[in-house]
Amino acid sequence: MTVTSPTQDPTTPARPRTPPARRRARRQGAGGRLAAWIAVVVFGSFALLPVYWLLATSFTPTQSTFQYPPKLIPTDLTLENFRRLVDNPQLLTYLVNSVVVSLITAVLSVIVAAYMAYAFAKHRFRGRKSLMSFVLASQLFPQSLLLVTLYGLFDLYGLLNSYAALVLSFTTFTLPLCVWMLKGFFDTIDDGIIEAAQIDHASRWRIVHSIVLPISAPGLVAAGLFAFVRGWNDFIFALTLAGPERQTLPPGLVNTFVGEAAAEWAPLMAASLITSIPVVVAFIALQRFLVGGIAAGAVKG
Amino acid sequence: MTTTRQRHTGRRLGDGAFVVMLVLPGLALLLAIVLYPLIAALVTAFFEQSLVLPGRTFAGTANIASVLEGDFLQLLNQTLWFTVGATVLPFAVGLGLALALNTGIRGQRVLRGVLLVPWLVPGVVVSFLWLWIFNSNYGVLNGVLQSLGLIDSPQAWLSQETSAMVALIIAKTWTSFPWVMVMLLAGLQTVPPELHEAAKVDGAGTIRRFFSVTVPHLRGIISVVLLLEFIWNFQHFDIIWVMTGGGPAGTTRTFAVAVYETAFHGLDLGKAGAIGLLWMVLLMLLVTVYVRFADPERAR
Structure with missing residues (x-):
């Protein structure tokens, strides 16, 4: 399922055909990489911030969970x-x-x-x-x-x-x-x-x-x-x-x-x-x- | 060690008895705990039957009529909202991440592993976590939104009709998108790079290449992913039951919740069977229509 070949499709630099095309392609490559990072950061936060909150809350003393607004970074960790x-x-x-x-x-x-x-x-x-x-x-x-x-x-x-x-x-x-x-x-x-x-x-x-x-x-x-x-x-x-x-x-x-x-x-x-x-x-x-x-x-x- | 017989039975051709013995335990189990209960539950639709009292009486189509005249359309409407929302949103998130990871950005393997965590955790844990996030008094969502100035006062997200449904869809999206991501990523990695190269040489931009190279290549996987997500969401129970129990005022009640509630709280098996029967007929209709549209070749 999650076993894949190690050879990924890298962001291949454009073939140097004509100078304008090449410049455009490279800009798209950079743009594509930027878009990829934006997607990873935005969707990744959606995926992982709740996990963080689960972890943070489980190590927070009960009385500290009855604070509003909640402390995003718990300071008084406990078991x-x-x-x-x-x-x-x-x-x-x-x-x-x-x-x-x-x-x-x-x-x-x-x-x-x-x-x-x-x-x-x-x-x-x-x-x-x-x-x-x-x-x-x-x-x-x-x-x-x-x-x-x-x-x-x-x-x-x-x-x-x-x-x-x-x-x-x-x-x-x-x-x-x-x-x-x-x-x-x-x-x-x-x-x-x-x-x-x-x-x-x-x-x-x-x-x-x-x-x-x-x-x-x-x-x-x-x-x-x-x-x-x-x-x-x-x-x-x-x-x-x-x-x-x-x-x-x-x-x-x-x-x-x-x-x-x-x-x-x-x-x-x-x-x-x-x-x-x-x-x-x-x-x-x-x-x-x-x-x-x-x-x-x-x-x- | 029977020697002569084996030589005659040839390579793959098993003797009937052997195959029957291989298949029988599994088949018997599935017939007893899946097929029989399913058919029996659908048949219950035509009877007046209680969960706790013995015996039943034939009721014709009375149960079905009572469901159709009752909240059937509301259930259908709410089930479809949840299903479509919880299918489209994870698809968008999963596709975005699959495309991003497929560009070969650094840490791709680690990211893919970490992003699977929301898919692994039990549905009940998903529900608890999002109940806590959406909590009206001390919830972190209210805290963050208020400190950003987006809301004036803490909101009771799960007590309001629209926001409760949206909250359920978000929670379901959170736990569904990793599977979509993994499936689409596996598909993306089978797209030959030469196709993109060729399209690039022909002057196709990123977006053009996405729609004319990537999407056609992924067609099969996309249609399977959407179909399975649709079926699963159409029947989803855990998150809805734990987070809202179908509330507020029944506005997030779906077929799954209604069948369960009618059978195990209302103790009315006949009506639960009737809801189930309508539900399954609808599902089959929708799946048939979907297969016709999404995959005309396979439908034939």
Whole structure:
């Protein structure tokens, strides 16, 4: 996704054809660079100033957030907000739930998706195209509408307020995602490897388990991380299908901070920061794996 | 190790049973937790059914009629405003940044990484952050605008009809533009530099080259990005629910919020299903129209 060739299109100086054209082209180059910087500064501020404000507020003492106009550069930094979060056992429960549910979702999604994706990538069978479209489309249906039935369905099986309900509901969006990511990954595996194994009389399952999946380890990890992040970020399913004992951080934070305690902005920003960190870390890891995975594929394939 | 059979089945042709076993777990899961719930939810539209009481009675088109006679047009109007705003604005920001980064300015890689952060954070965090920024009493937006002399007194942005919708669109834009940027940047990097060179030799200026070289080359990516953004925004829930809950006075209520509220606060599954049915029919119509216009070749 964010893996690109290092060769960028540089602001190439104009070809020296005729002097006026050359001067004009160069002026445009400078103008273009200026425009580029303006765009980066303006849009970049829009992107990053809120991040700064999140960081600044989470290290500001609560009473200092009740100042108007707010101090743009906080002077009295503190860890008080984070300490208050640690002292709240309910928030710890949400955190544990988030980790458990996202982890199980990721592992389950990758395992189920890997087999399906392998079939899509390396086998041609009737209904393959329509099945692939169905998998792709299945993540485009609105969650609030699915919930109209999912709630009753989980209730029927006594699964409301359980990890199982959260894992299953998260799988509605992580499974299609993993199938498509892994299919892309398996597509890059050279058929020759599989054929060679077939000639050596390896069974079909053995080919999958001893050759395809090990080669694809970086892809499996990448898909798993993506699924983890998507599960971690989910709000509506965890809000609806679980109560406080099983809820994950996003709905947990809404329940804790929105409403009665709506004024607790500093601890809320600290909690938001904590909730965001795993996602950002996962993404940094993911980027490495994507790069490594593609490089490995090039060597081995 | 069955040896003889394998030789006969050939290279890619799997035996049916093997493929079925590969596909079945995933397929069964998707049928059970996506397709069945979706169809069942749409069918609910024709029943009188409560979230908490067992049983249901056939109601014909009563639910649908009641939605159409009720706030349907308002919901449609508000959903479209949010969808169009939250699709166009991130596109503009993402395109601007993609073009800027593609000029090869210094620190391009680092910038691209840092600019992704708003896309990574959970929707709930996005909502909290912008709630705090737009806060009427101590919000930093009021503080900055007032010190610049642009407003006389702190504004309650989220309690006024228009500004509440704009605030939601801004928050959604903030978290959406990085994805647009990454997609467009990837597309831009596939434009062969020779095309620009050739156009330059022919005397085409920057703007001319943007419209006659860059845009045609990016057509495919642009239409996919806009389509997906449209679909996602048409169904967006998290930010609206946390920031305004559909308020003030229902003026930021969208289909997603209405379905959720009707089902889980109003406990009226039949009506929620009816809203959902109309919503999905509309989405399909809009997507079909879009595909016809944006991508006439693929539509055929």
